[in-house]
Amino acid sequence: MVLFTCHRHSDRMALRYLLRQVPLHCNRTSPLLQFMFQALPRGSKKYALEHLSGVRLCAQLPAPSITDTKDTQKTDSSASAAEKIKNLDEEMTKKLKILQLEYEVMKQLGSFRVPDNMTDELWLEMLTFPTVSARKRYYRYLKKVEAAKLGRQLKRQKKLEDSLVKEQDKPSQSKNTIFMFIRKSTINSFYYSRLAHAMMFGQPIIFDMSFENYMRKQDVHRLCEQFLMGYGSNKVHPDPFHFVLSGNQSNSMFQNCLDNTRVNKHEEEHFLMTNSDQHYLNLYPREKLVYLTPDAPSVLQTFDHDAIYVVGGLVDKVVPKPLTMAKAKKERLKMAKLPLDNYIRWGCGNKSLTLNQVVDILLEVKRGSSWTEAFRHIPQRKIRYLLKD
Numbered sequence: 106m107v108l109f110t111c112h113r114h115s116d117r118m119a120l121r122y123l124l125r126q127v128p129l130h131c132n133r134t135s136p137l138l139q140f141m142f143q144a145l146p147r148g149s150k151k152y153a154l155e156h157l158s159g160v161r162l163c164a165q166l167p168a169p170s171i172t173d174t175k176d177t178q179k180t181d182s183s184a185s186a187a188e189k190i191k192n193l194d195e196e197m198t199k200k201l202k203i204l205q206l207e208y209e210v211m212k213q214l215g216s217f218r219v220p221d222n223m224t225d226e227l228w229l230e231m232l233t234f235p236t237v238s239a240r241k242r243y244y245r246y247l248k249k250v251e252a253a254k255l256g257r258q259l260k261r262q263k264k265l266e267d268s269l270v271k272e273q274d275k276p277s278q279s280k281n282t283i284f285m286f287i288r289k290s291t292i293n294s295f296y297y298s299r300l301a302h303a304m305m306f307g308q309p310i311i312f313d314m315s316f317e318n319y320m321r322k323q324d325v326h327r328l329c330e331q332f333l334m335g336y337g338s339n340k341v342h343p344d345p346f347h348f349v350l351s352g353n354q355s356n357s358m359f360q361n362c363l364d365n366t367r368v369n370k371h372e373e374e375h376f377l378m379t380n381s382d383q384h385y386l387n388l389y390p391r392e393k394l395v396y397l398t399p400d401a402p403s404v405l406q407t408f409d410h411d412a413i414y415v416v417g418g419l420v421d422k423v424v425p426k427p428l429t430m431a432k433a434k435k436e437r438l439k440m441a442k443l444p445l446d447n448y449i450r451w452g453c454g455n456k457s458l459t460l461n462q463v464v465d466i467l468l469e470v471k472r473g474s475s476w477t478e479a480f481r482h483i484p485q486r487k488i489r490y491l492l493k494d
C-alpha cells in the first residue's frame with residue numbers, strides 16, 4: 106500500500122512529474138497507478154485522466170476513508186477509557202484508588218515529579234505497571250512529555266508575538282527586493298518531485314516495523330520521532346531513498362503516533378513513501394536484502410547502490426537485545442554492521458545507533474562521502490576520536 110494524498114495545487118508538480126513517467130514505465134496494473142487513483146481527490150483525478158492518454162487505466166479504486174480524524178479518535182478513545190474504568194471489577198477499582206492516592210501524595214509532597222494531569226487512559230496504563238519503580242519511570246516520562254508540550258506552546262506563542270512585532274516594524278517597501286521570493290510550498294513541491302522519482306526508480310530502504318511488541322509506549326514515540334527526523338533528512342537529500350515501511354499494521358501504535366505527529370500540523374504534509382503491512386520478503390527479492398544490525402559478524406565495507414538495506418524499527422535503550430541479528434539469521438538474510446570500529450575510537454555508550462543516525466550515515470555515503478565524513482552524524486559524546494580514511 107502506498108500513502109499519497111494530493112490536496113493542493115502545489116502537489117500538481119509532483120503529480121505532473123509522476124504522470125510523465127507513468128506511460129513509459131508502468132503497465133495498467135502497476136501498484137503505482139493504483140495508488141494514484143486510490144488516493145487522488147476529484148480535481149486531480151480528472152487532471153490525471155486528461156494527461157494519461159495512451160495508457161489503459163485500471164479500475165478506479167474508492168478513495169480511502171478519512172472520516173476517523175484525530176479529534177474523533179481522541180474523544181472515542183477517552184470515552185472508551187472512561188467506560189473501561191467504570192466497568193473495572195472490585196479489586197481493580199481498589200488498586201486504582203490506591204494508585205491515585207499514591208499519585209496525590211507524590212504530587213503534594215513534591216517527593217517525585219509527576220505530571221499535572223492524568224487522563225483515564227493514563228490511569229488504565231498505570232494499572233498495568235506492577236511495581237512502584239515502573240510507575241515512577243512512567244510518571245517521569247509523562248512529566249517530560251508534558252513539559253515538552255508546554256515548551257512547544259510557549260515557543261509557538263512567542264513566535265506569534267514576534268511575528269506581530271516584526272509585522273509592525275516592517276518598512277512599507279519590504280517587498281521591493283532584487284531577490285526572488287520562493288514560497289515554502291514551491292520548495293516542498295520540488296522535494297516531492299524528487300521523492301516521487303525515488304519511489305519509482307530510486308534505491309529502497311526498508312524499515313522493519315515488526316518489533317512493536319518489544320517496545321514500551323514511550324519507545325514507540327521515540328522511534329516515531331527518529332523516523333520523522335530520518336524522513337526529513339531524506340526529503341532534502343539530492344538523491345533520496347525510497348522509504349518503505351514493512352510490517353506496519355494500520356492499527357499499530359507507530360502508525361497512530363505517525364498520524365498524530367505530522368511534521369507540521371498547520372500544513373498538509375504528505376509522506377511520499379511506501380507504507381505496507383507486508384513482510385519485506387513479500388516485497389523485494391531476498392538476494393538483494395542486507396539487514397543492518399549492530400550485532401552482525403560481518404562489516405559493511407562499502408555502500409552498495411544496488412542493495413536494499415533493512416533497518417530495524419526498534420528502540421531498546423533500557424534492555425538492548427540482538428533482536429534484528431536473530432531475525433536476520435532466522436530468515437537466512439545477509440547482514441552487516443556499520444564499520445564503526447575501522448574509523449572510530451569509541452568513547453561512551455554502545456555501538457547501536459538510532460534509526461535517524463543510521464539513515465543520515467547511509468544518505469551521506471550514498472552521495473559519495475567517505476565513512477569518516479558520514480560518521481560525523483554520530484553524537485560527539487560517543488566518539489573519543491575519528492580516524493582518518
Ligand SMILES: C[S@@+](CC[C@H](N)C(=O)[O-])C[C@H]1O[C@@H](n2cnc3c(N)ncnc32)[C@H](O)[C@@H]1O
Nearest residue numbers: 397398399416417426427428429442443457458
Ligand atoms: C536502536 S538500533 C536497535 C538495536 C537492536 N538491539 C537490534 O537488535 O537491532 C535500530 C536499528 O538501527 C540499525 N543500527 C544501529 N546501529 C547499527 C550499527 N552499528 N550497524 C548496523 N546497523 C545499526 C539497525 O538496523 C537497528 O536495528
